[in-house]
Amino acid sequence: MRHILSILIENEAGALSRVAGLFSARAYNIESLSVAPTEDPTLSRMTIVTSGSDDIIEQITKQLNKLIEVVKVIDLHEAEHIERELMLIKVRATGKDREEMKRMADIFRGRIIDVTEKTYTIELTGPGAKLDAFIQAVDRSVILETVRTGASGIGRGERILKI
Amino acid sequence: MELTGAEIVARCLAEEGVEYVFGYPGGAVLEIYDAIFKQDKFKHVLVRHEQAAVHAADAYSRSSDRIGVALVTSGPGATNAITGIATAHLDSIPMIVISGQVATPAIGLDAFQEVDMVGITRPCVKHNFLVKDVSELADTFKKAFYIATTGRPGPVVIDIPKDVTQKKTEFNYPTSVNMRSYTPINKGHPGQIKKAVQLIAEAKRPLIYVGGGAILSDAHQQVAELVRTLDFPCTNTLMGLGAYPGDDPKFIGMLGMHGTYEANLAMQYCDVLIAIGARFDDRVVSQPAHFLSSPKRIIHIDVDPSSIAKRVKVDVPIVGNCRDVLDEMLALLRSTPERADPEAVKTWWKQIDEWRAPNSLKYEQGSDIIKPQFVVETLHRLTNGDAIITSDVGQHQMFAAQYYKFKRPRQWINSGGLGTMGVGLPYAMGAKLANPELDVVCITGEASIQMNIQELSTAKQYHTPVKIVNLNNGYLGMVRQWQEMFYENRYAESYMDALPDFVKLAEAYGHVGMRISKPSDVEGALREALAMKDRLVFMDFLIDPKTNVFPMVGNGKGLNQMDLPPHMQDVRQTGTLKERDYGNLS
Numbered sequence: 096m097r098h099i100l101s102i103l104i105e106n107e108a109g110a111l112s113r114v115a116g117l118f119s120a121r122a123y124n125i126e127s128l129s130v131a132p133t134e135d136p137t138l139s140r141m142t143i144v145t146s147g148s149d150d151i152i153e154q155i156t157k158q159l160n161k162l163i164e165v166v167k168v169i170d171l172h173e174a175e176h177i178e179r180e181l182m183l184i185k186v187r188a189t190g191k192d193r194e195e196m197k198r199m200a201d202i203f204r205g206r207i208i209d210v211t212e213k214t215y216t217i218e219l220t221g222p223g224a225k226l227d228a229f230i231q232a233v234d235r236s237v238i239l240e241t242v243r244t245g246a247s248g249i250g251r252g253e254r255i256l257k258i
Numbered sequence: 259m260e261l262t263g264a265e266i267v268a269r270c271l272a273e274e275g276v277e278y279v280f281g282y283p284g285g286a287v288l289e290i291y292d293a294i295f296k297q298d299k300f301k302h303v304l305v306r307h308e309q310a311a312v313h314a315a316d317a318y319s320r321s322s323d324r325i326g327v328a329l330v331t332s333g334p335g336a337t338n339a340i341t342g343i344a345t346a347h348l349d350s351i352p353m354i355v356i357s358g359q360v361a362t363p364a365i366g367l368d369a370f371q372e373v374d375m376v377g378i379t380r381p382c383v384k385h386n387f388l389v390k391d392v393s394e395l396a397d398t399f400k401k402a403f404y405i406a407t408t409g410r411p412g413p414v415v416i417d418i419p420k421d422v423t424q425k426k427t428e429f430n431y432p433t434s435v436n437m438r439s440y441t442p443i444n445k446g447h448p449g450q451i452k453k454a455v456q457l458i459a460e461a462k463r464p465l466i467y468v469g470g471g472a473i474l475s476d477a478h479q480q481v482a483e484l485v486r487t488l489d490f491p492c493t494n495t496l497m498g499l500g501a502y503p504g505d506d507p508k509f510i511g512m513l514g515m516h517g518t519y520e521a522n523l524a525m526q527y528c529d530v531l532i533a534i535g536a537r538f539d540d541r542v543v544s545q546p547a548h549f550l551s552s553p554k555r556i557i558h559i560d561v562d563p564s565s566i567a568k569r570v571k572v573d574v575p576i577v578g579n580c581r582d583v584l585d586e587m588l589a590l591l592r593s594t595p596e597r598a599d600p601e602a603v604k605t606w607w608k609q610i611d612e613w614r615a616p617n618s619l620k621y622e623q624g625s626d627i628i629k630p631q632f633v634v635e636t637l638h639r640l641t642n643g644d645a646i647i648t649s650d651v652g653q654h655q656m657f658a659a660q661y662y663k664f665k666r667p668r669q670w671i672n673s674g675g676l677g678t679m680g681v682g683l684p685y686a687m688g689a690k691l692a693n694p695e696l697d698v699v700c701i702t703g704e705a706s707i708q709m710n711i712q713e714l715s716t717a718k719q720y721h722t723p724v725k726i727v728n729l730n731n732g733y734l735g736m737v738r739q740w741q742e743m744f745y746e747n748r749y750a751e752s753y754m755d756a757l758p759d760f761v762k763l764a765e766a767y768g769h770v771g772m773r774i775s776k777p778s779d780v781e782g783a784l785r786e787a788l789a790m791k792d793r794l795v796f797m798d799f800l801i802d803p804k805t806n807v808f809p810m811v812g813n814g815k816g817l818n819q820m821d822l823p824p825h826m827q828d829v830r831q832t833g834t835l836k837e838r839d840y841g842n843l844s
Contacts, residue, residue, distance in 0.1 A: 105439055109376060109388070120381045150567070157564035163385040163405060166439040258438060 097126070098152050099171040099178060099248040101256050102141040105164040106132050113162050114141065123147065123155050127180075127223075127245025138166065138258070142247045144223075166258055175251035181218070182226045183208075185240040188215040192237055203229045214239065222246075263392040263423040264289035265296075267356065270399035272299035273431045276327050278318060278691055279303070280311035284331025285371060286358025289423035303691070303720050306712040308335050310684035312342020312355060313710070316413075317681075317688030319351050320671045321646055323476070325407060326688060332358040333371030336417075337378065341678060343413050344382035348675025349497060350474060352411035354402055355379075361421040362390055375417040384412025392425040397432055404435040409442030410562040411474055442561065446578035446586055454532070454557045454574045455590050461530035462602035463609075464490040467513070470497030470674065471535015471560060472580045473667040478502070480584035481534060487591055489603060491610055493521040495536050496659055497674040504663030505643065510610060511619075514542040515811045516656045519618035519820065520610050522809065523831065526552050526817040527840050530598075533558045535580040538570040539675075546570045548816035552840050559583045609835070616826050618809050619660055627802045628777050630654060630729045633784075634661035637699060637727060640784050645669075645697040648685035650706030651677045653735035656807045658701040680709025686724040687717055697725070697788060704730040704757055704798075714767035717794050725787050726796045728760060731803040739806045743821070744813070764796035775800040 104110050111130060118125050126144040133140045145155060152170065159168045171178070188196045189212075200207055200217045203225065209216035219229055223246055230241065250256065261269065267290050271279065280303045283291045294302055305311040308330045315326030330339045336357040346353045360369040376388045385405050387398045395418070402414040458464070466488075472481050478501050485492045485508050492502045493513045502509055511518030513525050525531070525543070531554055536542070543549040546569050556572040558565075559580055566575040576583050623632040634657050637645070647662050648671040649655040655672055664670045671689055673681045686700040700707075707728055717724065729735075737752040761771030770793050774783045780799070787795035808823035818831045832840075 109380075112377070113380060116380050150571075154564060154568060161562065161564055163437075163440050 096148070097144065097146045099176065099246060100143045100145060100156065100159070100168060101171055101248055102143065102159060102168050103166040103256060103258060104139050104141055105166065106137050106139040107164055110139065110164045113164065114159065117158055117162065121158060123151065129245040129247055142245070144246050167256060169250070169256050171248045171250060174254055176248055176254070177251060178222050178246050178248045179220055180223050180226055180246045181220050181244045183216060183218055183242045184229070184238065185214055185216045186233065187213060187237040187239060189213050196233070196237070199229070199233055205229070260426040261429045262289065262293070262426050263395055263418065264293035266392070266395045266427070266429050267399070267418065267423065268293040268297050269429055270396055270431060271327060272297065274399070274403050275324070276300045277324065279327045279329050280305055280314040280688070281329030282308050282311055282331065282335060284335050284358060286332035286360060286420045287329060289420065290329065290356070290358070303716065305684070305716050307710065308338035309342050309680070310710050310713045310716065312339045312353070313345065313681045313684035314688035315353050315355070316342060316346040316351050317648065317671050317685035318692045319353050321668050321689035322692040324692065325352050325354065325403065327354045327356070329356045330358070331371065332360055332375070333373050336373055336375045340378060340382065343379055343415065345673050345676045345678040345681060346413040347382045347384065349470060349673065350411050351413065352406040353413040354406055355413060355415045357415060357417045359388065359417045359419040362419045363421070365419065375415065379415045383415050386415035386417065388417045389422055390419070392422050392427045395422065396429060400432040400435055401437065405440065443577050444561070444579040444582045446559065446576040446583035448586065450574055450576045451583065451586050451590060454576060454587060455594055457530055457555055457557060457574055458488065458532070459596040459598055461598040463527060463529040463606045464488065464532070464598060464603065465524050465528035466490050466492040466532045466534065467495070467525065467536050468492060468498045468501045468534045469495040469536025472498055472501040475535065475561065475580040476667070477535065477581035477584055478667045480581055480588060483588055484584060487588065488598065490532070491524055491607070493517070493525065495542055496672070498536060499659060499670045500664035500667045503665050505665065510614070512659055515544070516660065516807050516809065519616070519809050519822065519826070520613035522811065522817040522820060523613050524610055527835060529554050531556045533572070534584070535560060537565045537568065543570065544811050544815060544817060616829055618823060618826060620823065620825055623777055625777060628774070628780060628799055630657045630731070630801045630805055631661050632777065633727060633729060633780055633799050633801070634658055634701065636781050637784055638662045640781070640788060641697055641699070645699050646671065646689045646693060648672065648682050648689055648698065648700045650682035650702040651679045652703050652706060653739065653807050654701050654703045654706070654729040657729070679706040682706055683710050683713045683717070683726065686726070687713060687720070687722045690722040690724050691720070699725045699727055701727045701729065703735060704728055704732065704760070705734045705754060711763070714764065714769060714794070718768045723790070723792050723794050726794070728796065728798045729801050730757070730760070730798050731801050731805070732757065733803055736807070742806070760796055760798040769794040769796055771796045771798065773798045773800065
């Protein structure tokens, strides 16, 4: 089953490689990993999307906690949470496709952020499934390039990950 | 006053009370060696290969309440240290390894003798540091010692670029460590301890299973008191040997792949298991599913939460230092009248005694050829069970574990987790330097000893008069045993055709060498060697090449599916157990 782990980790050189190394050394899956400093520049917040049985997720959480630089780990799936991902997608926009791509972007509440005679670059945010749906909805042959950030997640309401 | 980085390294080690640094100099650590030369707080031991420096430091930690330190140069010095670091890591041994690194401006430029030490060691250390600024050096050392010795202990690497050792700064050694991201838990949860005590009172077929964690946390007295209070049988893992005295009747032997018949069957058929600082690894419980096919409830005490429910699900997990948790548990037991039904426990002991009766460690010592078991048993008798025993890896290691009845913790020094051949001699040196008043004997084989034989030279220079018992069967004995049992006697590359004359070799290094080929000479040779208190004696015992280690739980087998020694071929592995009471009896 898919899980989203949120991690607070010391913002130090090499911390990311410890997390990535842990996943490869113990043969855990990483679907996506995103990381950036928080409002406190000494701390980074990492979101890892992974999958596995409950036993494996429990081990992953414990092993992450064991890393000296990891301050806190929560599994967002244990309660209500919000997940968002950003995608930039460059598409061929010529002829009849040009109007069609504009309409698709509107339907998915995307924004066209770069325009050339032949291309649009569309910015889209949402849960991963929505971005997948957009890719499914447009003709594969017009997609020139996609880049996705991987999911970021946060608990709803008073559920706060902080030290 | 400002000190150079190198001087700060020396001062930090002195502040931590370090007695010995095991190492080997080279370009990147010349400043540090110069600083060591100019101080007299600690001594340096110059090994002949960096791997041995790390093993010796590791054994210094294992055999004492102090911490071993190794020092190596960058590049090949650092890579030679890796096996030693991984060995300590798998057995959770606290240790500090200082490696030199090329100067910071040269990092990443493929400089001479450059390797990414922090990168290479990341998967086999508890933590590591690259110190990029001399101002961070003292703090880093304080943190490194703290991390290595607290929680679940482990090796910590400090990688120091050469320019950092040359730059100057004020030296202030921190008095305390405060890390928001590292706060080991020592005290167990009182609610869980209470649940454990309740479960203990329900036991009919209890077992106490003690691993290396009990030794690392100095919980042996608490273990002994628990066994005494409850009258439960006790088994130790390979790493736990000595946590409970091996000569006590409540000790039912080591368990696992080469555990005793009674320990393995008790492990399989117990109904309440108290696991203390042990981790249910593959060499102990083999297949978790088979192990759990006989129903049981498990209490698991471990300082590392990730050790709990890693291979085997447990009923009462207790995260905490074994000693602290057992102290709490014993206090609660003293104020709780409920105990396990003594009649049931008596019946269980009767069953265990029945399993014990055929003596699964029995062997025949004839008059022609020396049996390895006989050498270890004789050594045990002659040293009164008091020596520190180090071993390498293989059959001799198992014979040492089975036949030397360890009385106390930190007396048995071996590579249990990584299974590193070549540790025995450097382990003996490290243990002897930490315990100069004790006899230290390295039980090894002709293959393992050759993996670090050059350390005979170090032992001469630093006068570490250890005794080497070389159980020489001409084969990689454990490999040969597996080939005999599972590969239809195809002995692929397990025989060494050209062995050195170990007697002459020992003499060439300035030691005493002996060759013993007759059973009747075993005791005399050991007596003579042990009497030479100030000499390293290398005893080359020519032993039976065909002896196998029994009992044995083969790959993928259950604990009640052992291969047994010849005199037990007809024994049923269930005793008088009834299927309906005990689950899977296959």
